[in-house]
Amino acid sequence: MAVRQRAIFGSEITYVVLDRHWRVVKPIEEYLEYLRQEKYSPNTVRAYAKGLALWWSMLEDRSLDWKRVDVQELARFKQRMLNRGTDPTVVKMRPAKPAAYSTVDLALTSVLSFYRYQAIVADIPAARQFYMHINGGTAQARSQYASFLGHIKGGQNRRVIGRRRDPKSPPPFLTPRQISVIKDDAAQFDPVAVQWVGDLRLRLFWTLLEETGLRLAEALLLQHGDWQPGTGATALIDIQPREDQRRRLRVKNQQYRRIYVSDALDNLYGEYLFSLVDLGLDIADSDSVFVNLFRGEFGNPVWPETIYDWIKGFRRRHPLLPAKWTPHWFRHSHATALLLAGVPEHVVQRRLGHSDIQTLMTTYAHVTEDAAMRAAADWKTLADRWRAVE
Template sequence: MATTQRVMDGDTPTWTVVDQQFSVVESVESYLEFGRQSGFSPNTIKAYARGLAQWWTYLEQHAKRWDAVSIRDFGNFLAAVRTNEFDPTIRSLVAEPVVSESTVQLRLRAVMSFYRYQAGCGHHVAPFLYDQVRGRNTRYLSFLEHVARRGPRRRAAVRVRQPRREIPVLAPHAIVKLLDAEATYVQTLGEWRGDLRYRLLWSLLAETGMRLGEALALQHQDWGIGRSSTATIYVADRRHPHGLAAKSGCRRVHVGSRLDRLYADYVWWLCDRGGDAAIVNWDEGYIFCNTMREPLYGALRPEAVYSHLRSVKRRLPELPPGMTPHWFRHTHATALLLAGTPLHVVSRRLGHQSIQTTINTYGHVTEDAELEALANWREVVAGWTEGNHDDPR
């Protein structure tokens, strides 16, 4: 079966696809190289390589060429992904979905993108297949389409429809418990006790709605301390030693004075642990770094954050078992919308490329608020008619 192979592109890890003969699949590699040169993040390359490896496994199992498939093959491939037929360790007599629809959609997106690339390169593809990959023009325009900075869209004929999922949020008391479990300020000693690094990380995610990768990629030069104005954080698009990237490009996020003060305390906290002597170039040093393991003061890995959060959840029953760092982002967006913040402001703060993404993800928040207002409508109207003697009732 085809598999993904990790290779090094200079100092950055990347992935390619090898077939059952352990040879690099040239057509896939040319597409992945196009993605690397086009600015795909290493994680995107990894995900697309994994999806294309499964597609190539399907082609090998059915003795088909990649440029001689039909629409039925796409349907069979989706069914194979959905029931995890590419895992040879366990096979069920009755095929049942064991893979989430979001994963199925991700695998399909990789295959579709591969065929769009091949069609754009002029490779001979059956006209019917080309139409499926290329998609068709549609007259449908989403709400506020006119504010999106993009050209006309094509709607692919082969799609995976995901059921609407509930967006998880964190209760305020749960966030407070988490922050206090990481580090607390001892007034009598005038210092912080605990791991201030994680208290700053969770506070940053909760107040800004940043993605975890964006927060871990921050350098000290990106934090503009508020002196006579509001403090700002610059989300930069630069190479990261662990492959992290700004998913939505560069943007600037404003933060409050309490978070700004916490960052200042964190800088002194790092200096007390020898960071001022060990970090040669402080401006280019990563804010969230290793303080107890090698490489000392090197960039913190996302895997380390997830591992730390799992250990904290075992100690704090107030935290939901399925909580991830991304829940802070959902909580931040939900809080802003419930406070009446305009959608376009929330979209820009979260770094969404289109306001439609914000609507699709958090539209239920405004819908719930409208339903609540409708339930209280009679009480509102009663206030209008109170003392009105002309009312026929």
């Protein structure tokens, strides 16, 4: 069967698809290279490579030419995905739970995008013949897989295989009290010793996520030059379009934005800087804000795995908190607090970095309508500590 294989070219981590004989599938590789050159997210390349590997496996199992398929094969692929990789004609003694529709839809999207590329960008003869047909050609010129590429018409993507969405649940969040427990577990200030006890770096990390709503990648990609201390003015952070292939981190949409932060967060950052100097680190503007101090190579940027390993230990120490919380819950908590505190939607949109305000309104539509959420915690007190008005 075809497989998706992780590959490293210099410092770049990417993915290729290998057939059953462990050879690179050339048409898929050309398409993936096109995505890389067009600066698609590495996560998108990885997901599309996975979907195309599953598609190629089905073609190999059925001895089909990728250029000679029809809509029936796409329907079979969809059912095979729902059946978790098993041919839909096979009757299982113990049927597994169907795959999530979001997973199936992503695989279908990768396949349809691949064929669109072959028809329009690569301009292969059969695809070109079909594309001419749907834009005014004759029925006799129709290729054998025209029905399969029926979603390409007039520059629009129109699916010929229906899709379903999983029921959309409200995004999970942490209450102010739960956030305090997480921060205090990382580090607390000892008034007797007049110093921080614990991991001040992680205390800063969680406080930063709480107050800014940054994504994990955005926080770990921060450099000291991005943080503008509030020396006579309001402190701020510049989120730069940046990525790190080795750590599999990338600022989403590669968009710049500016976030103003409170004096309390800025002061905490200053204390963290002093602690780094005390440990003997030379700090430059191009250095990562969050670096290894207790594990890994000292002074090197923190990897996401370090954060998740800490969370595992925290869950053992605090079993009563939500068992499956992740750093992204801080982002949802930030948006929830701002909206419940009455901050205008367009301000929240800019702060979170959503390209479209509709994304914000769709994701958090339940927030302002849920009276019980307003009573769950004093969200306004929490949000008033932040500089959210820009």
